[in-house]
Amino acid sequence: MAVAHPQSPTRTEGMAAGPDGVGAESVRKGPPILSGAEITCRSLEAEGVTVIFGYPGGAVIPLYDALPGSRLHHVLVRFEQWAALAAQGYARVTGRPGVCIATSGPGATNLVTGLADAMLDSVPLVAITGQVGQPMIGRDAFQEVDITGITLPVTKHNYLVQRVEDIAPTIKEAFHLATSGRPGPVLVDIPKNLLIAKAPFSYPTGVGRRGYQPTSVPNLRQVRLAAEAIERAERPLIMAGHGIMLSGASDPFARFVEKTGIPVIFTLLGLGCFPESDPRALGMMGMHGHKHVNDALDACDLLVNIGARFDDRATGRLDGFAANAKIVHVDVDPAEIGKNVRTDVPVVGDAAEVLKALIEEVAERRRDEWLGWINGRRNRPLEAALDDRPPTPEPYTIVRAIAAASNGEAVVTTDVGQHQMWTAQYFGFDHPDRWITSGGLGTMGFGLPSAIGAKMGRPDLEVWAVVGDGGIQMSLSELATAAQEGLDINIAVINNGYLGMVRQWQDLFHEKNYSQVEITGPNLEKLAGAYGITGITVRTDAEIAPAIARARSIKGPVLLDFVVEPEANVYPIVPPGASNSEMLHERRFRDTE
Amino acid sequence: MKQRHTLVVLVEDHPGVLNRVVSLMRRRSFNIDAITVGHSEQPGVSRMTLVVDGEDEEVEQVGKQLYKLMEVLKVTDLTGESCVSHELALIKVAAKAQHRGEILQVAAIFGAKVVDATPTTLLLEATGREERIDALVAMVRGYGIRELVRTGPAAMVRGGPSAGAKENGRPERDRDRKTVTVGDGALAMAN
Structure with missing residues (x-):
């Protein structure tokens, strides 16, 4: 056993007076x-x-x-x-x-x-x-x-x-x-x-592990090198990762962005660490990142990665990743430095500690010209088209309707696949720790159980699980758990009758060879009834907002079945093995390239 | 640069530690050429010698990943250091009467001891650098090797401090390790 020898029964000093006395x-x-x-x-x-x-x-x-x-x-x-x-x-x-x-x-x-x-x-x-x-x-x-x-x-x-x-x-x-x-x-x-x-029984007060002493406070010399790189950069970009939330560093991060004026792009799990509604927040990067974000990555001369691990879905092909940039990498785990991407200035430490030190070393500055250039790269026709309302519900319309109804305050969990990317692209997260998705492993079925856990942790917050019709069928069993606990959660199934992301890849990269992606499922509204919870089916665009309003008004779990266009694809997409600059756009919006 | 690296890894002597180290190497696709484990000069601390083949950056990554194991106290890359790296070999050579004298001469050249003899075999024990053992094995192969076992190298820096010198509970230990490791992008384990 790898633990300290327990205290003998007669010794009392150094023991915690537990909450129960x-x-x-x-x-x-x-x-x-x-x-x-x-x-x-x-x-x-x-x-x-x-x-x-x-x-x-x-x-x-x-x-x-x-x-x-x-x-x-x-x-x-x-x-x-x-x-x-x-x-x-x-x-x-x-x-x-x-x-x-x-x-x-x-x-x-x-x-x-x-x-x-x-x-x-x-x-x-x-x-x-x-x-x-x-x-x-x-x-x-x-x-x-x-x-x-x-x-x-x-x-x-x-x-x-x-x-x-x-x-x-x-x-x-x-x-x-x-x-x-x-x-x-x-x-x-x-x-x-x-x-x-x-x-x-006496609960020990301390832990002593010789082989485990994580570095929290960064080496000041490295912090200064990072600050110098930031001062010299003309087109710097911050890549904000999950580590910012894990270290509770949203506040120092916001101060750092405020002071340096550097535009922020997010990894999938970094969303929410800084308000997406801020003009300096550009949105998600990577395989399904926005066009202007991946363009900015291509053009930047300095990339400051804070708390992200350069996952392949974020970077695309490595030799084309931020090819013109120096790299500053802030991570609490030294093994992440240089693991995937060559790093010019490594800073090992807790994000909050690093940011506090870094703020002291950087000058106040605005980056309006650079920010303007990036905003000029936005896919305007696409952004305008988001307000079009075709008769069949568009997945991102549903995501935006949930965001609007909850005033962007809801906790949102997802499964993995198309609906996950639509949610990441279009919800607009303004608060840390409210975007709960399976980033690294990509676990289908994640949405419902994590929504249950989220509601147990924050009963004061509205909780939505946005899931696919494939993923929900993996974790349907937990409808009973939610019902038994009487949890006030809303489950929005983006139901396209396909394992959508795999179908999309087969569509785009395998000559539309649809193999084992058609998936049937139960009548979800009736199934909800069988679990003793409310089920709502939505088939037209006009029904979206009323259905969401009704779900929000009902105490207890609600299962919403949004029947959407079966073959909608997630755009943009970086083809597997390509670099972020080679992304594909939806046909009707390709004229902007 | 791709080369052979000899890593000395000091670990807490707990059940399952070897499994954790080896499992990590497999998981990260690092190929182990040789591994030896035994007690160190410190009670409760075992010492492993790992020989791995790889690019310097890959081996730096090995060191960083090893440090993430709770039981790992210190990783030192002896590559490029002046060190003694010896292994032990036991070689059972077929030794007909007419060859016995020649085999003994070869053994003497390599400083190998005869630790057992039968009318048909000689059991040689040799220690030394890997290449030297290779040469001895090559020399006696013609007579017929009945059985062979090699331990893989155990390594130690000449003179100076021990591989665990920075690890003896000094407060600056970890800071040194992490900053030297990463701050300069220098080889993780060199100290």
């Missing part, structure tokens, strides 16, 4: 003797956890035995994969780690996709899995899998707890690792016999 109790009569399951619950409470997502099973029965005696609200999902993604939705709106629980064997393996998703998008998650009893480990026992082995590459770290005394320090360390440095998922596997065994 554990510390005070221990002064009088020593720490309480609790079962491993109780210790697990008390440790989660000590970490400030109030909501967990999970599914019971043989190996975690002792844990579920202890749950009713805790203050934890357990959300019973219908499939463990969605527990991990609900926990992600929770984490991404609250900034606090999400927690999910699964039993051994299939319960644990079902978490894997959710963990991988959190790993690629650097989301803090703590997964607790039951394991078969220690005497059974390695004997291929019923529901035994080597979940620490399986999750090695998709977790920031994982543990197989070996002693009941180690449970509390391990959970302490798991939360520390999940939330510090570059956040990520951490899995704690606890054998069943340890959940039953008893030990004195």
Whole structure:
């Protein structure tokens, strides 16, 4: 075990007085003797956890035995994969780690996709899995899998707890690792016999790991080099990534943009870290980025990447990426520097710390001429056409109608595919931590469970899941979860009867060889009825706004089925393997090139 | 520049550490030529010697990825350093009576010890640089090698501080590591 030796039962100094007064109790009569399951619950409470997502099973029965005696609200999902993604939705709106629980064997393996998703998008998650009893480990026992082995590459770290005394320090360390440095998922596997065994409980106050000391404060010399590069640049551009939100750096980032006047482009996950309604915010970059954004990338002489990892969907072909620019890369993870893109000025540190230091080193400046040049590259005919109202609902019309109805304030989750890109392009995110999508892994089915988690985390906010008819059929089971919790979420299905993004690729790059992309589905309105929730079907443009208004007025989950044009494509698109400057535009808007 | 790199990796001595290191190399498509693991001079700290083939930038990336493992305390690239890099080989050579004298002469040239003998075989133990072991193996191959095992190199810098010198709990350790690593774009592990 990789944890500090637990304190002996008689020692009380250095122990946290937990919110439940554990510390005070221990002064009088020593720490309480609790079962491993109780210790697990008390440790989660000590970490400030109030909501967990999970599914019971043989190996975690002792844990579920202890749950009713805790203050934890357990959300019973219908499939463990969605527990991990609900926990992600929770984490991404609250900034606090999400927690999910699964039993051994299939319960644990079902978490894997959710963990991988959190790993690629650097989301803090703590997964607790039951394991078969220690005497059974390695004997291929019923529901035994080597979940620490399986999750090695998709977790920031994982543990197989070996002693009941180690449970509390391990959970302490798991939360520390999940939330510090570059956040990520951490899995704690606890054998069943340890959940039953008893030990004195006191929650440790600190974590000491020799091999783990993430760099938070940047090297000032590197900050000055970055500032010099910014001062010298005539056409600088900021590439804003998820890291800005993960470090809670939206405010210093806004001050930095205000002072330097540098235009901002966003990665898919960076959307919302700075208001898209600000004139300096240009929109999303990359494969489905706006034309003027990718043009700006081509023309810029300095690219300041803050908190993004140069994902291939953002960069396109690397040799054509920001080909005329010096690169400044700010990242908390040193391994990201130079991994994909050659970097001229690396700055390792937490985005908030780096920005605070950088603001001091840069001069006030306006970049109106450069900003004007970029705005001149906008696809005006396309932007004008967005207001056309054809009889069949256009996907982006739906996205814009949801944005308008919620005044742009809603939390929006998505699945993966066309509807995701339409939402990213046209919602217009003005607030951090309200755009919840699967960026790195691209997990279909993500939208509904993450909306459940988001609503549990921020019940005060309006929550919309914008999903496809393919993705929703992967996570339909969670309609029951939403219904059981009585969650006020709206699910907008962009229903084109196709696995749209794959169909689009087959259309554009495989001579329209539509292979296994036609997908039927249930009558969603009736299905909603079967789950005891409201279903609404929308078939014409005129019905969009009234349907959205009705959904917003109904308490509890609402499933909206927007039947759209089957073969609409997402434009612009950078063909796979091409550079961002080689993007394709919709035929009718190509005259602007 | 593509070349062979010898990395010394100090890790916390926990179950599963070797698995984590090897799994990471596989996951990131780094090819390991040789790996040895054993105790170091510090209690609770194991020392691995990894030999990897690759471009300098790739190997720098190996080092950075290794640092992301919680158990990894220190990664040092010995490439280009003045160091001793030796491996041990046990070679069971078919030794008919008429060849025995020649084989013993060859063994003597390479400083190999005879650690076992039967009427038909000699068991040689040799230590030294990889190329030297290669040469010995080539010399005795003609007599017939019945069995061969090589440990892969264990490496250490000559003189000066130990590979873990910056790691002995000094507060500046991490700062040195990260800034030297990345700030200059210099090789991650060189210190």
